[in-house]
Amino acid sequence: MKFSIKEVKKVVVATMTLSILALVILFQGSSQAAGTTAGDGGETYKAKCVGCHGADGTGNTPAGKAMKVRDLTSAEVQGQTDAQLYDIIAKGKGKMPGYEKPLGADKCKELVAYIRTLKK
Ligand code: HEC
Incomplete structure (x- = not known):
């Protein structure tokens, strides 16, 4: 099975979007954890x-x-x-x-x- 350039691009964009989302979620989680240990x-x-x-x-x-x-x-x-x-x-x-x-x-x-x- 062969992928066209267009399809490959779609997959790359989707993967990047997902990893950015994952990073954002990770980052929010860690800043929340910091909030409960410091300054409370x-x-x-x-x-x-x-x-x-x-x-x-x-x-x-x-x-x-x-x-x-x-x-x-x-x-x-x-x-x-x-x-x-x-x-x-x-x-x-x-x-x-x-x-x-x-x-x-x-x-x-x-x-x-x-x-x-x-x-x-
Ligand atoms: C064993 C009981 C006890 C504990 C535990 C305690 N206090 Fe006190 N606190 C007192 C007493 C008694 C006074 C009044 C002291 C005086 O005026 O002679 C006081 C006074 C104070 C005052 C001053 C209030 C005023 O009269 O102007 C502050 C502020 C205060 N305490 C904060 C805290 C904080 C924050 C904690 C926890 C880290 C704490 N206390 C733990 C018994 C306690």
């Missing part, structure tokens, strides 16, 4: 902070109430600068442990950004 303060918050501060940041948990944590969504807390919030998260304050050592500076910065999203 919400995941860290859920893992490390909800016990005392509550999922919504209001501190409405038994531990939060016992330690009288301030509502992270409130104007008092949100009124502080990023640097102030970062310091509390990184170095700790009162009964709150510091998280710079176990999590690293980048994760602490992500947590500041996440707390900003809790603002009422």
Whole structure:
């Protein structure tokens, strides 16, 4: 069986289109995966902070109430600068442990950004 030049061209174009599509899908998949590992303060918050501060940041948990944590969504807390919030998260304050050592500076910065999203 013989193919004409036209048919060969069609096959080449189809193969190229398919491989470009495959590349685009692969690329999207990898950028999505990167999105969940880097820059997601919400995941860290859920893992490390909800016990005392509550999922919504209001501190409405038994531990939060016992330690009288301030509502992270409130104007008092949100009124502080990023640097102030970062310091509390990184170095700790009162009964709150510091998280710079176990999590690293980048994760602490992500947590500041996440707390900003809790603002009422
Ligand atoms: C063991 C309980 C506990 C855990 C876990 C905890 N905190 Fe706290 N947090 C506190 C307490 C208690 C305070 C109040 C400290 C004070 O004012 O003396 C506080 C204060 C804060 C403040 C300052 C709020 C204010 O009063 O201005 C921020 C911001 C904060 N925590 C963020 C976090 C983040 C982010 C995490 C998770 C990495 C976390 N906390 C984990 C107990 C905790």
